[in-house]
Amino acid sequence: MYNVSNADGTVGKAIQVLDQVASFRRPVRFSELLANSPFPKPTLYRLVQTLSNQGMLAFDPERQTYSMGIRLVRLAHSAWRYSSLVPVARPYIEALAAKVGEAVHLAQLDNGHVLFVDKCKATDHFETLAQAGKIAPGYCTGVGKAILAFMPEVEQNRALDQQSYTAYTPFTLTNRAALMTEIAQIKEDGFAYDREEHEQGIISIACPILNGQGRVVGAVSIATSTNRYTIKNLEKQRPNLMRSANLIGAEAELWQVPIWN
Amino acid sequence: MYNVSNADGTVGKAIQVLDQVASFRRPVRFSELLANSPFPKPTLYRLVQTLSNQGMLAFDPERQTYSMGIRLVRLAHSAWRYSSLVPVARPYIEALAAKVGEAVHLAQLDNGHVLFVDKCKATDHFETLAQAGKIAPGYCTGVGKAILAFMPEVEQNRALDQQSYTAYTPFTLTNRAALMTEIAQIKEDGFAYDREEHEQGIISIACPILNGQGRVVGAVSIATSTNRYTIKNLEKQRPNLMRSANLIGAEAELWQVPIWN
DNA sequence: TTTAAGTGTCTCAAATAATGAAACTCGGTT
DNA sequence: AACCGAGTTTCATTATTTGAGACACTTAAA
Secondary structure, three states: OOOOOOOOHHHHHHHHHHHHHHHHOOOEEHHHHHHOOOOOHHHHHHHHHHHHHOOOEEEEOOOOEEEEOOHHHHHHHHHHHHOOOHHHHHHHHHHHHHHHOOEEEEEEEEOOEEEEEEEEOOOOOOOOOOOOOOEEEOOOOHHHHHHHHHOOHHHHHHHHHHOOOOOOOOOOOOOHHHHHHHHHHHHHHOOEEEEOOOOOOEEEEEEEEEOOOOOEEEEEEEEEEOOOOOHHHHHOOHHHHHHHHHHHHHHHHHOOOOOOO | OOOOOOOOHHHHHHHHHHHHHHHHOOOEEHHHHHHOOOOOHHHHHHHHHHHHHOOOEEEEOOOOEEEEOOHHHHHHHHHHHHOOOHHHHHHHHHHHHHHHOOEEEEEEEEOOEEEEEEEEOOOOOOOOOOOOOOEEEOOOOHHHHHHHHOOOHHHHHHHHHHOOOOOOOOOOOOOHHHHHHHHHHHHHHOOEEEEOOOOOOEEEEEEEEEOOOOOEEEEEEEEEEOOOOOHHHHHOOHHHHHHHHHHHHHHHHHOOOOOOO
């Protein structure tokens, strides 16, 4: 997934195993891993052992299963707290959530996927890693499309290739051509909409966050339900949303998107 | 920190580097890492390169600094969502928070340190240091002492050795002997108190979570401020707290503490 | 302009760690 | 009792990692 071409030695393989375990979303047996693994048995065995020793995986000796280790949570906290957009953006998205009274999301792009790094619900706003860390597809979310639209062309192409174009709802854009048309529109407009493309009944308006060099570093969105809002009504939030995005962008002027984005 | 003795090959070294970068809590230059690294220059160089390629570190080419990569956030989300106590404990701590009207914390022990894995605030009256993914010392927090007290002796000893015994406040227990006395008391009593030992003005009552085999898998606490509660008043919450801890423990019967805990 | 010092990057033979076919355990079946 | 399958270990082979040192490149002082 990352650097499919060159496997980056043993460390790369180990991380590949981490990804594999994560993809199961449940404790997994060695044999299950082995069945879907490019590595021969003893190699995989040693990798999971090492990772377990290190606390990156957790081994349950009773059931003989592996799951993700808590050490990751600790490491990720650091990433989240000191190297994502969160520290810069927090005050602005909180203010925005309070003002519009709807959920506000902050996302970055991680290898073609939208990674939600923060979320403020106007009501109870203490969610942390709960929502943060969640991933969603880029092609059918407001934040995803907003980021995609403003990416440099080479990276954009790569990202567009990585989308699955699965139809989550009848409104999902299910091919690259359709997405590209939409993206051209978004680039012109400056805003992206999620018209129930990912989840039925959920709509959002998103705006890219551009840093001082005009590089897209993430996106903010206001998400709501079709019970309370229509796209037309959401459009009225454009000034609020844009102001917040600009403020975050200005402050993130010196913040850099990691090179592998 | 983990397995200081045996370095687990290249993968172990790479993870050591991740820890080191995390410990800076800010973007860090290669030379800074090198200065505190056991590895020779080219080795460290290749490690950070590999980790950056993999998205575990993020390299800022402008400032030539490394910080934690967002890929970690994604991986950690998996750990948090599917392998911590959180999925089991969520409903109970939410109910408890609603009932007592104070912040409830859920913690696990990660290599001698308290790792807060979840938190429910009933209201917004005060800010603790605690947030999901955040770590705190074991020896001066309610949850930490509760877990330590009920650990098997061998692991307990190891954990007690790992504590720093820094005096965060005048009330902090600053040596192993004092902590051991306290721990004996806690084991007898079944409850641990934080009497402003970590943060001035913040007190808590904590209860260990024991699984079906009587093994401690974490702890729950009710944390509050000295403005609203005294330790005496907190004691009245013992039945509520214990009930929640027992319910979580029962459900986590089959949940296993990772072997490296 | 030159010299020097500090960083980051690259080279290559030597040292070491990773590899994987095959063999071995150890439950639970047939 | 023999078989099977999942997990674990062995060990000679192979490939990767290693690290002293050399090389760029930038900045700072001479």
